[in-house]
Amino acid sequence: MSRFTEDNARLAKEIIGRYPRPRSAMIPLLHLAQQQSGYVTNDAMVHIGELVGATSAEVYGTASFYEMFKFEPVGKYLVNICGTMSCALMGSEELMHHAEHKLGVKVGGTTSDGMFTLEHAECQAACTEAPCLQVNYRYRFRVTPESFDSLIDDLSAGRLTAEIPDHGTVAKVLQHIPADRGVGAVPPESVTEAPEWLNGKAAL
Amino acid sequence: MSGTYAHAPGFIAGDRPKIVTSRFEYEDSYTLRRFLATDGYQGLRAALGRAANEVHDEVKSATVLGRGGAGFPAGTKWGLTPQGVYPRYLVVNGDESEPGTYKDRLLMERDPHQLIEGCLIACYAAGLSQCFLYIRGEMALAQERVAAALNDAYAAGYVGKNILGSNFSVDIVLHWGAGAYVVGEETALIESLEGNRGMPRLKPPYFPAAIGLYGQPTIVNNVETLANLPWLMLNGAEAYTAIGTKTSPGTRMVAVSGHVKRPGVYEIINGITTFRDLLYKEEFCGGIRNGNQLKAFVPGGGSAPWFTEDQLDIPFEGPQAGAAGSMLGSGAVMVMDETTDIPAAALTLTRFYAHESCGKCTPCREGGTWLERILSRVVDGKGTMADLDQLIEVGTSICPGDFPHASNAKLGISAVPFPYKMNTICFVGPSAYAPVNSALVLFREEFEAKIVKRNTIPVTAVGAAS
Numbered sequence A: 001m002s003r004f005t006e007d008n009a010r011l012a013k014e015i016i017g018r019y020p021r022p023r024s025a026m027i028p029l030l031h032l033a034q035q036q037s038g039y040v041t042n043d044a045m046v047h048i049g050e051l052v053g054a055t056s057a058e059v060y061g062t063a064s065f066y067e068m069f070k071f072e073p074v075g076k077y078l079v080n081i082c083g084t085m086s087c088a089l090m091g092s093e094e095l096m097h098h099a100e101h102k103l104g105v106k107v108g109g110t111t112s113d114g115m116f117t118l119e120h121a122e123c124q125a126a127c128t129e130a131p132c133l134q135v136n137y138r139y140r141f142r143v144t145p146e147s148f149d150s151l152i153d154d155l156s157a158g159r160l161t162a163e164i165p166d167h168g169t170v171a172k173v174l175q176h177i178p179a180d181r182g183v184g185a186v187p188p189e190s191v192t193e194a195p196e197w198l199n200g201k202a203a204l
Numbered sequence B: 001m002s003g004t005y006a007h008a009p010g011f012i013a014g015d016r017p018k019i020v021t022s023r024f025e026y027e028d029s030y031t032l033r034r035f036l037a038t039d040g041y042q043g044l045r046a047a048l049g050r051a052a053n054e055v056h057d058e059v060k061s062a063t064v065l066g067r068g069g070a071g072f073p074a075g076t077k078w079g080l081t082p083q084g085v086y087p088r089y090l091v092v093n094g095d096e097s098e099p100g101t102y103k104d105r106l107l108m109e110r111d112p113h114q115l116i117e118g119c120l121i122a123c124y125a126a127g128l129s130q131c132f133l134y135i136r137g138e139m140a141l142a143q144e145r146v147a148a149a150l151n152d153a154y155a156a157g158y159v160g161k162n163i164l165g166s167n168f169s170v171d172i173v174l175h176w177g178a179g180a181y182v183v184g185e186e187t188a189l190i191e192s193l194e195g196n197r198g199m200p201r202l203k204p205p206y207f208p209a210a211i212g213l214y215g216q217p218t219i220v221n222n223v224e225t226l227a228n229l230p231w232l233m234l235n236g237a238e239a240y241t242a243i244g245t246k247t248s249p250g251t252r253m254v255a256v257s258g259h260v261k262r263p264g265v266y267e268i269i270n271g272i273t274t275f276r277d278l279l280y281k282e283e284f285c286g287g288i289r290n291g292n293q294l295k296a297f298v299p300g301g302g303s304a305p306w307f308t309e310d311q312l313d314i315p316f317e318g319p320q321a322g323a324a325g326s327m328l329g330s331g332a333v334m335v336m337d338e339t340t341d342i343p344a345a346a347l348t349l350t351r352f353y354a355h356e357s358c359g360k361c362t363p364c365r366e367g368g369t370w371l372e373r374i375l376s377r378v379v380d381g382k383g384t385m386a387d388l389d390q391l392i393e394v395g396t397s398i399c400p401g402d403f404p405h406a407s408n409a410k411l412g413i414s415a416v417p418f419p420y421k422m423n424t425i426c427f428v429g430p431s432a433y434a435p436v437n438s439a440l441v442l443f444r445e446e447f448e449a450k451i452v453k454r455n456t457i458p459v460t461a462v463g464a465a466s
């Protein structure tokens, strides 16, 4: 269970084909696995290893370095409240206390209905809009206790499903390189010459 | 035209020259249609109309300073690849995660085609045969906007094989991370792109321009750096250097957060706009909130030593900020007013760097954790005077010698200029100490107050919403 589906295996091969070395596709494929199951399963890591030419231990070695990969189920919505300086200066500690109270879990915990996991996050590159948070990596800015409550109520009632996908899906739009337009990736050792356009002449 | 655009949260325009934010006023700024209607891909066309080495020379003479943190000129960096070694790659650093930094995400979300055009110009000029655009994992919208823009640009013939019908062919591959601050460091970025844990490599020998991705010459440039190139190609180096100063030409995006009236992202004039302008002028932040007093500010991202009002008249000029004891870093100013609990504020940064240590070198792995633990204890009112000495001792084991700090007239201290010496592979270790050192040098009495009145004061919040 939880190896890539046929469609995802096809997509995985397309992604691998963009890189000079297959192993470079490791992180994108881990995201794909997380999108399929909501977290990264052992079987998915075995499958990724087969696809990129690495052992499953190597895949896990890479995956475990990165915060976004989860190895057991989390809530449908991952609520990440930023606690770094700019947000802290604007009251993120109080927001976190409020969130714990509203959700009835401590930071790091998941609600008993499996809807929400609450996490402390680091700077989300939205410091001017502090305090801020992300739900499955979708932003909410200048969050107040009231706006937090209505966010949670909206999520619980299923009113934001169009904007916020379930945990695992990050980008809803992916790159596709059309076969007739792409240059194609080649292993570095098969190139020795300077690119054609470095001939001292204008390309146009 | 000025104001905040609801669709570019945080961005505040003004009547100033715009090099990289010129399209932000349009609701549909991220579409190919809008881009083409506003000079889009004309810089690329101009570049391809000249020989690659001429384009490279133009970028060199414009002195486009790197906007990722170190401020190294892009044209010079491109010239550091070893002669005759191919293939060469471009890796675009869109991992923006330095505390306080918010600009690359805006550039990717609001004007992805401008970035793509910049990547193409760089690849053409420096002979780079494939481009990897590494976007921070947590930035869902930026990934979607760049993916859609790339799909459109491929379909329209701006990216891929025989661009604009020429012999210039290059793929741009969208790659995305998965959450790890240290991956923003260029050699860690390359490790991550090779499918590994994102741990920095030792420099020398692993300077990316010489030994980068797959061991090949690799140019790593920041998103904002590359976003400057279309305008530069269209308007020329002379027009570019006419803005700003000789050593710091052009503009740069700066995010101001914290206790100002109008926190926001501003495109300012390099070398000329001062911190006082930015924090107090009406066209920028309009002063400290509630008429409060300024206590301190971080001038260049969480890694930078702190300034106070004594440094307000310094312009955005790297060497001047360096001589004053800090750096401009990634264009991120974090402002603390008189209500700020300084030790607690420092802790939010030290905790960040301690948490983000990759663990490869001992002074950072152990030192960062120690700093965090000791500082936590002090902030919680459980510290001792010996803890303060211990903080400095641990800091000195990460960075031997005097750590850079600002001068302060009231305290009668003069500046220790940037940079510092370090016992670590990358800057994460020193960055854990920078806020501790600044806070201790400039506000020691606040630490002592927490110790002397121990257990009698409530644990305070770092700051509050109003």
Ligand SMILES: Cc1cc2nc3c(=O)[nH]c(=O)nc-3n(C[C@H](O)[C@H](O)[C@H](O)COP(=O)(O)O)c2cc1C
Residues within 6 Å of the ligand: B065, B066, B067, B068, B069, B070, B071, B072, B074, B077, B093, B094, B095, B096, B097, B098, B181, B182, B183, B184, B185, B186, B187, B220, B221, B222, B223, B225, B226, B426, B427, B428
């Ligand atoms: C710990 C650390 C984190 C960094 N994070 C970033 C980052 O998020 N984005 C970035 O562009 N540069 C970052 N840098 C700087 C890069 O190493 C590199 O200098 C930069 O991407 C080069 O681009 P530029 O010359 O165009 O500025 C970081 C450096 C260090 C040491």
Ligand code: SF4
Residues within 6 Å of the ligand: B182, B199, B200, B356, B357, B358, B359, B360, B361, B362, B364, B365, B424, B425, B426, B427, B428, B429, B430
């Ligand atoms: S300084 Fe810290 S983050 Fe950088 S290589 Fe050493 S342990 Fe890793």
Ligand code: FES
Residues within 6 Å of the ligand: A082, A083, A084, A085, A086, A087, A088, A122, A123, A124, A125, A126, A127, A128, A130, A132, B099, B100, B101
């Ligand atoms: S500190 Fe919270 S977004 Fe930067």
